Amino acid sequence: MKKFFANQWLVMLVFSAVILTMPIWLSPIGAGYPDLLQKFMIFGIFAIGFNILFGLTGYLSFGHAAFLGVGSYAAVWSFKLLTMNVLPAIIFAIIVAGLFSVVIGYISLRRSGIYFSILTLAFAQMSYNLAYSVLTPVTNGETGLQLERADPRIIDSLFVEPTEGLPLTNFFSLSLSGYEGFYFCAAFLIIGFFISLRIFRSPFGLKLRAIKSNQTRMQYTGFSTKPYLLSAFVISGMYAGLAGGLMAATDPLAGAERMQWTASGEVVLMTILGGVGTLIGPLLGVGIIKYFENIFSAINENVLMAAYSGLPEGLQHFLVTVSSPFVGEGWHLTLGLMFMLVVIFLPGGIMEGFDRIKRLLMKPFSRNKDAVESAEEGH
Amino acid sequence: MKLKLTQSRRDFMKTSSGIALAGAAPMFFMKNAWAEKDFVNNPGDGKSVTLGFNVPQTGAYADEGADELRAYKLAVKHLNGEGDGGMMNTFKPSSLKGNGVLGKKVEYVTGDTQTKSDAARSSAKRMVEKDGALMITGGSSSGVAVAVQAYCQEAGVLFMAGLTHSNDTTGKDKRRYGFRHFFNTEMSGAALGPVLEKEMGKDRVAYHLTADYNWGWSQEGSIKKYSEELGWKTQAAVRTPLGAGDFSQYITPVLNSGADVLVLNHYGKDMVNSLTQAVQFGLRDKQANGKDFQIVVPLFSRLMAQGAGENIKGIYGTTNWNWSLEDEGSAAFVKSFGAEYGFPPSQAAHTCYVQTLLYANACEMAGTFYPPEVIKALEGFEFDGMGNGATEYRAEDHQCFKDVLVVQGNDNPSSQFDLLKVVQEVPRAQVEYPADMLGGELGPYEKS
Numbered sequence: 001m002k003k004f005f006a007n008q009w010l011v012m013l014v015f016s017a018v019i020l021t022m023p024i025w026l027s028p029i030g031a032g033y034p035d036l037l038q039k040f041m042i043f044g045i046f047a048i049g050f051n052i053l054f055g056l057t058g059y060l061s062f063g064h065a066a067f068l069g070v071g072s073y074a075a076v077w078s079f080k081l082l083t084m085n086v087l088p089a090i091i092f093a094i095i096v097a098g099l100f101s102v103v104i105g106y107i108s109l110r111r112s113g114i115y116f117s118i119l120t121l122a123f124a125q126m127s128y129n130l131a132y133s134v135l136t137p138v139t140n141g142e143t144g145l146q147l148e149r150a151d152p153r154i155i156d157s158l159f160v161e162p163t164e165g166l167p168l169t170n171f172f173s174l175s176l177s178g179y180e181g182f183y184f185c186a187a188f189l190i191i192g193f194f195i196s197l198r199i200f201r202s203p204f205g206l207k208l209r210a211i212k213s214n215q216t217r218m219q220y221t222g223f224s225t226k227p228y229l230l231s232a233f234v235i236s237g238m239y240a241g242l243a244g245g246l247m248a249a250t251d252p253l254a255g256a257e258r259m260q261w262t263a264s265g266e267v268v269l270m271t272i273l274g275g276v277g278t279l280i281g282p283l284l285g286v287g288i289i290k291y292f293e294n295i296f297s298a299i300n301e302n303v304l305m306a307a308y309s310g311l312p313e314g315l316q317h318f319l320v321t322v323s324s325p326f327v328g329e330g331w332h333l334t335l336g337l338m339f340m341l342v343v344i345f346l347p348g349g350i351m352e353g354f355d356r357i358k359r360l361l362m363k364p365f366s367r368n369k370d371a372v373e374s375a376e377e378g379h
Numbered sequence: 380m381k382l383k384l385t386q387s388r389r390d391f392m393k394t395s396s397g398i399a400l401a402g403a404a405p406m407f408f409m410k411n412a413w414a415e416k417d418f419v420n421n422p423g424d425g426k427s428v429t430l431g432f433n434v435p436q437t438g439a440y441a442d443e444g445a446d447e448l449r450a451y452k453l454a455v456k457h458l459n460g461e462g463d464g465g466m467m468n469t470f471k472p473s474s475l476k477g478n479g480v481l482g483k484k485v486e487y488v489t490g491d492t493q494t495k496s497d498a499a500r501s502s503a504k505r506m507v508e509k510d511g512a513l514m515i516t517g518g519s520s521s522g523v524a525v526a527v528q529a530y531c532q533e534a535g536v537l538f539m540a541g542l543t544h545s546n547d548t549t550g551k552d553k554r555r556y557g558f559r560h561f562f563n564t565e566m567s568g569a570a571l572g573p574v575l576e577k578e579m580g581k582d583r584v585a586y587h588l589t590a591d592y593n594w595g596w597s598q599e600g601s602i603k604k605y606s607e608e609l610g611w612k613t614q615a616a617v618r619t620p621l622g623a624g625d626f627s628q629y630i631t632p633v634l635n636s637g638a639d640v641l642v643l644n645h646y647g648k649d650m651v652n653s654l655t656q657a658v659q660f661g662l663r664d665k666q667a668n669g670k671d672f673q674i675v676v677p678l679f680s681r682l683m684a685q686g687a688g689e690n691i692k693g694i695y696g697t698t699n700w701n702w703s704l705e706d707e708g709s710a711a712f713v714k715s716f717g718a719e720y721g722f723p724p725s726q727a728a729h730t731c732y733v734q735t736l737l738y739a740n741a742c743e744m745a746g747t748f749y750p751p752e753v754i755k756a757l758e759g760f761e762f763d764g765m766g767n768g769a770t771e772y773r774a775e776d777h778q779c780f781k782d783v784l785v786v787q788g789n790d791n792p793s794s795q796f797d798l799l800k801v802v803q804e805v806p807r808a809q810v811e812y813p814a815d816m817l818g819g820e821l822g823p824y825e826k827s
Contacts, residue, residue, distance in 0.1 A: 035504035132620065133591065142592030142621060143522045144496045146529060146552075149820060165532065165555075165822040177533070178508070251504075253526060255496045294505055297436075300489045329436040329491060 008197055016190050023179060030295050034178045039290050041185035042246045045192045047270045047282035049239020052196055053232050054268070055277035056205060058212035059109075062117045062264050063124025066104070067237040069131065069259030071097040071244025073138070076145045076254045083155035084167045086176060086184075086249040090242065097241020098234055105233035109226065112215070124264050131256035144255030169249050181250040188246060192239060197279060199235070208232055273342055275349030284350050292335045299327035418749055419535045419826070420511045427484040428748065430455070430735070431506030431515040433499060433527065434541065436491040439622040440519035440647045442682050443727040447517055447541050448489060449720055450728035454735035457715070458485045465715035469708040469764035470736060474743035481742055492518055494621075496526035503527050507534050513748055514539060514738050519647070519727060521545030521594035528557035535826030537750055539734035542727040544646075544678055545597040549778035550817025555824055556750065558757055558772065560737065560779045561730045564594070565812055567677050567697040568601030570783040570805035574695060576609045579640065579673055586638035587616035588629050588653060590645050595621075598644040602677050606642075614638040619645070619653070626653040630660050639667035641674045650676060651686035658690040679786055682725045684798035691788030691798065698784050700729040700766050701799050709766040723796050733765045737772075751824040769807070775814035777821070783810050 022040070026032040031040075050064050071093035078089035108119040131139040139145055147166055156167070169176045176184055199205045207228050210218045215225055248254055257263070270289050275281025301324055308316045326334045346352045422428045432451045435444035456462045460477035467475055479485050488510040490502030499518065506512035515531055516539040518524045524543035531538035532554040540548055540559040544567070549559050575583075585606055589595040595618070603613050614636050619629050630653070633641055641662060645653050657663075657674060665672045676683075679696030702713045702723035712732065716724040724732070737757065744760075745752040758774035767781040786799040 030509065033505065033509035035501060035508050039501065133618065143525060143547075146526075166529070168533065251500060251530070253496060253500065253529070255526075257495045257497060294501065297491050298489060298502075298505065302487075328489075329441075332437075 008194075008201070011197065012190070012194055015193060019186050019190060020183070022186075023182065029291075031291055034182050036290065036294050037179075037182040038185050038246075038250045039294070040287055041182065041189045042243050042250070043267070043270065043286040043290060044189050044283045045185075045246065046240055046243035047267055047274075047286050048189075048192055048196045049236040049243070050267045051236075051271050051277065051282045052199060052208075052239070053236040054271060055282075056200070056208035056212060057229060057232050059112065059229065059233070060117045060268065061108075061120040061233070061236075062261070062268065063104070063120035063122070063127075064236070064240050064267055065261070065263035066124035066127040066259050067097040067101055067240035068244040068247070068263070069127065069254070069256065070100050071241030072248045072254035072258055073131075073145060073244075074241070075245040075248035076147070076252055079147055079153075079169065079248070079252050080145075080151040081154060083153060084169050085155075086169050086171050086245075088155075089169075089249060090188075090245040093245025093248070094238050094241045097244065098238040101234045101237025101240075102230070105230050105237065109229050109233060121261060121264065124259060125261055128256055128259040128261070131259060139254070139256060142256065144253050147252050169252055176250055185246050185250065188242060192242065193279070193283075200279060204228070204231075269339065271349075273339060273349055275351030278349070278351040281349050281351040288338075288350075289335065292331050296327055296331040296334060297329065301328075303327075420507065420513050422483060422511075422513065422748060425483065427486045428480055429506075429510055429512045430485060430487045430738075431490065431503065431510065431512030432487055432517050433490045433492050433502050433506065433515055434517040435494045435519050435523075438494040439649055440494050442686070443519040443542055443647060443680070443725065444492070444517075446682065446725045446728040447519065447731040450716070450724060450732040451487065451517070451735060453716060453719055454732045455485045455487055456719075458735070458739050463715050463718070464711075466708050466712045466732065466736065466765055469711050470740070470762065471764050472762065473740055475736065475740050476743070480739045481746070481748065485739070488512060492520075492523050492527075494520045494523060496522055499523040499527050500530045503530055504534075507536050512536065516734055516738070517541040517731060518543060520592075521548055521597070522592050524548050524557075524559075525552045525593060528552065528554045532556045532822055533826075535750060537738065537753060539738050541731045541734065543594070545594040546601070546817050547593055547597060547819075549776045549819075551819045553776050553819040553821055555754060555777075555821040558734070558737075558777045560734050560770075560772075562697075562699050562781070562783055562810075563778065564598040564601035564677070565817070566783050566810040567598070568605035569810040569812075570697050570785055570803075571602070571675070571677060571695065572605035572609060573805075573809075574785045574803060575606065575675065578695065580670075581610040583611045583640050583670070583673075584614050584638045584668065585611050585640045585642050586614045586633050586636055587642045587644060588626070588633075589616055589618050590621050590649055591618035592621055594646070595644045598677055599642075602642055602644070602675075611640070619649070622649065624652060626656050627660070629653075630657050630662070633657075634660075634662065634665060634667070634672075637668070639670050639672055641672070643674065643676045644678075645676070646678055646680075647683065648686065650683050654687050654694070655690050679799060680726050681723070681796065681798055682727070684788060685795070692790050694788045695802070696786055698726050698786050698799065700726045701784055701786060701801060702729075703797065703799070703801065704766060704784075706764075706766060706768065708764040712766060729766060736765070737762070750826075754824060768804075773814060775821075776817070776819070780807050780811055782807050 022037055023032045054060055074096035075089035075093040078092045082088055104123045108116055132141055149166055174180055211225050218225055270285035271282045274285030304320045304323060308319045434447045435441055457465050457467050459479050488506050490506060492499035492502060503515050514537040518541045521543040524540045525547055528538045538557045542561055544563055546563050546565050587599050589599040599616055617629055643650060643653050662672050674694050676694055676696040679698045684691045713723050741753045741756040742748055744756040757772050760772045763769050770779050770781040772779055783805045784801050785803040785805060787802050789798050789800045792798050
């Protein structure tokens with residue numbers, strides 16, 4: 001087992017295979033449609049990036065959605081001003097989010113612990129409110145930044161005739177709606193995951209972990225921790241910018257609500273639910289939360305009635321009454337319960353659950369201590 | 380085994396070629412769900428059609444959303460020939476037969492817009508991509524309506540807007556695939572202007588509190604335009620965040636600002652909160668510039684009136700429809716809705732019900748679900764018996780033109796629902812405006 005995880009080549013192969021076949025194995029549970037698959041990929045990138053900061057250094061940023069929002073705005077502006085090709089938009093999104101995170105990181109990282117969290121939260125909420133009010137000319141306020149036919153699109157106007165309707169985003173003539181959009185985002189997720197894997201297993205990653213375990217001791221050994229922290233912060237900000245750019249690429253619209261504190265909180269929840277500091281954990285968290293948000297929230301009484309249709313009528317009505325508060329608009333309730341259970345019984349997230357199952361299964365077969373030990377990701 | 384912490388160049392090359400291979404894999408899995416079909420979610424020989432009801436179930440407009448959903452369920456019943464038929468009996472000219480649409484049973488899926496553009500689009504996408512919805516309808520916010528409408532144009536699916544009152548929905552941001560039955564702020568302003576002049580005179584100073592988003596701006600603009608035409612002055616227009624909850628910090632400065640009319644460009648829970656607080660602060664008992672202080676709520680609804688209770692008495696506003704109307708269509712709808720749910724419908728419920736029937740009827744008229752044909756059937760369609768008198772779907776901007784109601788909070792309500800009194804039914808001619816006034820472009824009939 002351990003050997004397998006140590007071989008990054010194999011890990012990447014399996015990972016890519018699992019991601020790229022998602023449309024097939026997710027359709028039986030109703031999640032195999034393009035929009036949700038794209039969301040899985042995009043928020044996956046967001047959570048992986050967040051995990052580089054929170055999982056490795058232990059610095060809990062409560063304002064990461066700001067970078068995602070900034071990335072989205074940057075990408076949409078690139079669509080409006082330059083071209084509908086997503087490549088410049090995404091590069092632009094990453095750069096702008098990166099610069100933004102340098103500024104916020106430089107200031108926020110003067111403090112650690114709860115003070116750091118509050119500082120990042122304050123910055124994100126500030127960006128949100130600015131986007132909502134003062135910066136309306138740039139962000140178009142609550143309505144959100146949208147494409148218009150009259151936008152200049154300097155590069156496009158040189159090469160293509162304007163269409164009758166609004167132009168669509170493309171990646172060199174490949175359209176980005178539907179499954180094409182999913183595979184496009186999936187490619188970025190795979191690359192992002194690979195970079196994260198490299199960081200986790202690099203000396204740089206080790207230093208970040210050292211900061212988490214005891215920053216003071218590390219400073220005594222002669223390391224200045226600040227540059228490492230700032231790099232981690234900027235890298236994860238750039239991941240968030242990439243996620244924001246992809247969001248705009250698959251759906252050319254950017255709204256201020258993407259920067260709200262609830263959006264920042266969501267990525268924290270995703271990471272904790274899946275398993276902080278593990279490679280795969282945040283992705284599991286993304287899957288669960290987005291699944292609840294999109295599928296569970298759409299279950300109404302009709303669907304429930306149909307689900308229990310085989311049962312006697314009295315029991316059917318009873319079950320529908322009992323379960324309806326937990327589905328539809330009550331999806332938050334179910335998610336909250338689940339989150340509580342995970343945090344209480346599996347503080348290491350769902351990954352810890354997997355580890356426990358694995359240990360339980362391994363025990364009878366081998367007394368070899370190595371095999372019983374968890375895989376290196378499962379801290 | 381020892382962990383390998385660094386990576387050689389060779390390793391990197393190996394890995395990247397692996398990624399490139401993986402990148403080519405999609406070619407095998409690429410599905411093109413719509414390849415053989417002539418349009419998105421064509422029901423073909425299927426026995427049913429699916430409509431997507433995308434309403435706010437959480438957030439500031441949840442009450443409206445819940446009522447919209449009730450109306451949709453009722454409309455589906457009536458279309459399928461169940462229940463008493465409601466406005467299907469008074470709607471004319473009608474091609475509806477009470478056996479579903481084009482002989483196919485109507486089914487529906489629901490979703491929560493959360494009154495957020497992102498969530499609403501995501502929900503609409505789910506309905507189109509996963510549930511096979513042929514038409515999306517609903518919503519209680521113009522920001523959401525504009526966002527979903529733009530998506531529907533891209534997807535080639537019809538959007539029958541629910542409650543959306545901003546000019547932009549059928550103005551600057553209009554789309555070929557989007558239709559609105561509800562009225563807009565321009566019409567509210569035009570209808571309200573003369574009534575305000577009669578009740579409050581020409582020499583007034585207004586102070587606006589405006590919900591800070593698309594609809595609020597539009598509402599503020601229209602009221603400013605028509606009140607300044609009367610000779611009113613606008614002292615200040617302050618933007619408040621959507622869903623603020625506490626408006627005291629915005630209301631306190633009003634009294635000493637020199638204004639004598641407060642215009643609340645708020646809707647839903649925001650309006651309930653701001654109006655209640657304004658009344659609690661004693662604004663209505665005050666005198667300013669030698670006149671009684673007045674409050675105006677340009678867009679009124681019964682649900683809001685219910686929330687605000689006593690405080691709405693005597694306050695003027697406009698509404699798209701009110702259940703107390705006595706025409707045949709309204710009576711049939713109120714009866715049918717009341718029998719089903721035990722209370723009268725709101726204007727949000729009314730517009731959503733009407734939109735569903737109009738879509739179904741347009742499909743029957745066109746004889747197909749093919750969107751461009753359905754759009755052509757709706758454009759310029761004139762009808763009656765839907766509670767607003769003679770109504771026309773203007774072809775140039777997909778906006779319905781009909782009479783507008785100016786209402787006032789009822790001083791002596793006879794029941795807990797009898798909260799709004801219709802002061803005047805402003806005729807269509809008075810609120811009509813040229814189609815090109817608000818700008819925008821509809822775009823193509825065929826999906827781009």
